[in-house]
Amino acid sequence: MSKKPYPPKEINMNNKNEPITGTIAETENFLAWKAEEPDGEVTYHIELNNVTVHFFQEEWTEFLQLIKELK
Numbered sequence: 727m728s729k730k731p732y733p734p735k736e737i738n739m740n741n742k743n744e745p746i747t748g749t750i751a752e753t754e755n756f757l758a759w760k761a762e763e764p765d766g767e768v769t770y771h772i773e774l775n776n777v778t779v780h781f782f783q784e785e786w787t788e789f790l791q792l793i794k795e796l797k
Contacts, residue, residue, distance in 0.1 A: 745769075 745761040757773040770786040772779045
């Protein structure tokens, strides 16, 4: 499977209107990353092949709790 171009560890290009993105975790087929928006809000994203799921902070916290319960 070919690798997709994922957001780099940290990128902003000194543009105050663009989010700062960072990789949280990555495997061959999956990627979790976050974006710190200029307004201070943090959003989380999980890429599962060709599907991306987006979370706000409250949803991300609940999702992580769900994952812990799956173990």
